[in-house]
Amino acid sequence: MKTVNAIKQLNGTIEVPGDKSISHRAIMFGALANGQTTIEHFSHGEDCLSTIAVFRQLGVAIDVSSDKITVHGTGIESLKQPSTILDVGNSGTTIRLMMGILAGRPFESRLTGDASIQKRPMNRVITPLKTMSAAISAQEGGLAPVTVSAVEAITGINYDMPVASAQVKSALLFAGMQSDDVTIINEKEKSRDHTERMLQQFGGEITIDGLSISITKQPPLQGQNIYVPGDISSAAFFLVAASLLAGSKVTLKNVGMNPTRTGIIDVLRDMGAAIAETSQPTTGEPLSDLTVSAAPLKATEIGGSLIPRLIDELPIIALLATQAEGTTVIKDAEELKVKETNRIDTVAEELTKMGADITATPDGLIIKGPTALHGATVSSHGDHRIGMMLAVAGFIASSPVELEDAEAIAVSYPNFFEHVEQLSK
Structure with a gap:
């Protein structure tokens, strides 16, 4: 009280x-890139610290100090199977975007969070990811914990977003960047575009045409210096x-x-x-x-x-x-x-x-x-x-x-x- x-x-x-949405994504892209990423003015709120904890469990070395975060990325192929369940705390951004990242990885992982996260709807991400051939299962009603299993390949999708959600869009982009096919996402309204901007900053390739976004398998991303x-x-x-x-x-x-x-x-x-x-x-x-x-x-x-x-x-x-x-x-x-x-x-x-x-x-x-x-x-x-x-x-x-x-x-x-x-x- x-x-x-x-x-x-x-x-x-x-x-x-620092901006929470951008801080999350800086850790994610830094972890998926090759080389060192330094992040200044990072958000030290609990949500973003949960994202750091998750990537450490996936084998990524991340140094944290009060004024700078350093992510030692070795590429998306270097992510390792976690030995325990991935706990996202209270962070909806972490759990939903991680589902897209993990959908294309050749190992099984489980994601959960606090009592609030376990009440929040995950089917809005799970349903389109399954259409992309991802193997994802959740509790009744599409609730966490969520299990993401290995698949042979992620396939492309042409998806009309039912709601304006940057989290759903970003999860699909993270999955789509691991596929040999083209994924097209059509938005009803423009949602926050931090993922698209940061992908390009790390050397990625994405096509944006009004409310339509196209992505396919990415060239190796390179570590960056980020100010949040x-x-x-x-x-x-x-x-x-x-x-x-x-x-x-x-x-x-x-x-x-x-x-x-x-x-x-x-x-x-x-x-x-x-x-x-x-x-x-x-x-x-x-x-x-x-x-x-x-x-x-x-x-x-x-x-x-x-x-x-x-x-x-x-x-x-x-x-x-x-x-x-x-x-x-x-x-x-x-x-x-x-x-x-x-x-x-x-x-x-x-x-x-x-x-x-x-x-x-x-x-x-x-x-x-x-x-x-x-x-x-x-x-x-x-x-x-x-x-x-x-x-x-x-x-x-x-x-x-x-x-x-x-x-x-x-x-x-x-x-x-x-x-x-x-x-x-």
Whole structure:
């Protein structure tokens, strides 16, 4: 249990943790490449550390220090059969992408995770991988633990994605890059493209034509030097907090500005937030310094192709909407139901405890504002993004908030409360 008290304002400059999605993939591509990969500004959240642990079990040497990760890659063919079950902890990215990587390996492996992972749907990855001749079995309902067995060869697939999911897409790309056939993936909406970008950075070959992506067996990948931008999903909590607290001005250094991830910036500006952007030089993903100041806010409607670009930020946007003038509608966001929690129901349930006027719908939320929030005993339900959203709610509440299971925040932002203290002095 952590007590969160109201904050008058936030001022100063911080650098949020490295992007979680990019950190995962840097380890994965570094492990599959030949030669040394160095990763700076890596996310040391528990999810990404789980990915490191999995590859170590597969025989990859990885050195970890506070300022740099070094992956000693010897190529995908060098991965070894693990002697024990691969534990991904709380990381949905790790388990789903690893299924694609392991689908083409000549050995059997088993993947599992914590109680949350064992409730999350895996058939969205298993079903198309089986169509590619992968041998994958799971528990009833397509739940972990998942067993991936050896096959003679992965075959190509022409697959129409039923939902916009970077995890599913990436798993199929990792499998497809091990096949002599061509795999074509057709997206409904553009999802985050970190896998495609990083494959090319490591010397891989991929064809992208609008919403259609083609891949086949890759030439040997070569180790790279990677700088991981700040995670915009982590930055979102301070973008919202500074927007809500009068007199605040916060600069977030080197935040990743991949266009498939910047929906949060578009929505905040549409709602009236004051955000200044200064582009920074980079050899990898685009990045900028973001400076946000408190501003009056108005309601908005969020749906359609915008949803994949801010799916992880919707809980904190819902909190922002409780303080905006008018009725905010979030729709087309069914994907929120299969995150670490059912984030639609969890957001509505927890913010209602604090006095918010918020209603869950089958595909989103309806939030009326502005509404004063008061203290309450609330829970992250083991979901890091729910935990940080409720902490920010505590910053603007009229009385203290008691946050249960606050330690879940360490999954993506271990020093979140340290940064809060730094900015609130």
